[in-house]
Amino acid sequence: MESSHVISITNEEDSNNNIAQMKKETNTHIGKNKINCSFVPRDNNKRKIKSEHDIKKMIHSIKVGLSLVLVSLLYIINPLFDQVGENAMWAIMTVVVIFEFNAGATLGKGFNRGIGTIVGGGLGCLAAILAQNIGGVGNSIFISTSVYIFGSFATYFRLVPKIKNRYDYGVVVFMLTFNLVVVSGARPGVKVWELARERLLTILMGFIVAICVNLFVYPLWASDELHDSIVSRFHHLANTIQGCLEECSKSVKEKENQPDATNFTVCKSVLNSKSKDESLANFAKWEPWHGKFGFSYPWEKYLKIGEILRELASLILALERCLLASKNPTATLKRSKAQLEQCEAIGSRVVWTLREVGDSLKKMRKCEERENIIAKLKTTREELSLVISTSNISEFENGEMLAIASLVFLLMEVVEKVGELVIEAGELQDKAGFRTRVTPVSS
Incomplete structure (x- = not known):
């Protein structure tokens, strides 16, 4: 059965206090890694990936x-x-x-x-x-x-x-x-x-x-390809979510003058990755001990993570359709600036989490803040209800309220899937024996 969400009605002062606390926590997590990069893949990166693949084919x-x-x-x-x-x-x-x-x-x-x-x-x-x-x-x-x-x-x-x-x-x-x-x-x-x-x-x-x-003679390992492919999807989906946040923060005039730059083709490629993942995992099981991958490596965990990433990609596509289908949900949110800032803070937390987990898998080290991240994501779904509960309902039409509710509940599902990714990635790190980060001793 689907879990029900109880939306409490709070006043504007409580809302502002909650938003300030969320922004403070988000900035503490993000720190110097604050997201400023573009979510559209750069041409140089595309050419580099294509060049590497051409070299491997040769x-x-x-x-x-x-x-x-x-x-x-x-x-x-x-x-x-x-x-x-x-x-x-x-x-x-x-x-x-x-x-x-x-x-x-x-x-x-x-x-x-x-x-x-x-x-x-x-x-x-x-x-x-x-x-x-x-x-x-x-x-x-x-x-x-x-x-x-x-x-x-x-x-x-x-x-x-x-x-x-x-x-x-x-x-x-x-x-x-x-x-x-x-x-x-x-x-x-x-x-x-x-x-x-x-x-x-x-x-x-x-x-x-x-x-x-x-x-x-220069072996090409299926295990390396599967590992790198899964890791890259964390960053690609994080960039796509960041693109949605930037689209929401644009004014109506900016949206009319600028084309939609969010690259949702990444989500579609992720959705079509199941057969490739299964083939690479099957081939990786035949490979001997090499580099960072030993015997009895938990390749089935990569398949599970890939499945959750595909579910997350489908939610992001639904989020895109929600934004396109509604007349202007972000303009509606802009009537209450506090709620828009709350959505952006939660979205930034999700983006930071995806990149943090992706980096830990790439470097094959344990994510030290895993328990803290899981706890934060659990409370984030509850905090998302403030976007609706603190709104002045009389100011919105029924269609506008439906658009906002759809957007918020989709964000709740995105947060839940990110939480599942953190848990599965943690189990992979434990089973594969990932190392912990070594903190240098100060003299």
Whole structure:
């Protein structure tokens, strides 16, 4: 059930005292980090991000080319070709198939391909040998039956969500390998075990080349990309909320003369980030211990934080629609300057909180003021009711009151989501073992 909000009626003097106290607390929290920067992403930052991504794409392309050259030596060098023969094509195929942009994706696909090849090849060899022993018409019947049974069961397992998320490619390789081996061994005179062994060795060669190049030649980690992506959304959404506050503080004349500069496309990109987050988290689980990320790192917490960030982005978009749909809610608020200042103080507190939590995640340190921030956010939702309770209701029309109420309740939901983010980020910091800030000892 939705929690009900009791709006108390207070006088103007109490309102001014509360607003002064809130502004004092907000300024104490913000300090030198007072928000003065523009909420619109700068062109220089965009060009920098694009340039870094282009460099990574070039590095990935060079690594793929290098891997193909190394694995092609199985064909080019005669002694190696004499050992593997035409089966060298399986090594090349392995490099092309499993080499991915991130190291975790390459490890995951390589592991799946290896397990699928071993299990599928082993069962295929057994089925082929049994079919050869049966002989005659029973040979064809046994092979057809085994292909049907294993193909049906493997396809069913592909539809199980947990298996599909991490082992879908392995199941596909199992089906392919099993069918190739059992059908190839159906003909008399074919040495099934030798055929399976040669193909497995060449696939292993391709796997080793792809993994070594991907891990030891400028590795690109999915974990770094997921971590940086989540951290950047805190700052992007904080900038967008700051943009809303600046729009509210503009006068009617300023709004008519200046275009709406608030960049809400950031919120839309955040809303479309779920599939990317899940893929990166899946790849990150395959990666070995590297840099700041160890084994059993709580990647599921990143997915939870990403989900709450998407909910926050939807509330910010609703806030935008509320501002656009109403005739002029901010002009209505300007009739009571105290209420507008109260909204701005609360909004500044929310923006500062998002940036503080984002910075703590970026630096991988614990947020020292977490408990204090949570307590402040709980009282902030109650303080927001003062925007309505202290208003002189007789001065406003019904439509104006509806616009103000919608704006205030949306702000309450924004504050609640920010509180959830603080809690989830704190749990991540505890589980991941983030360090605390070291305070220098004064001499």
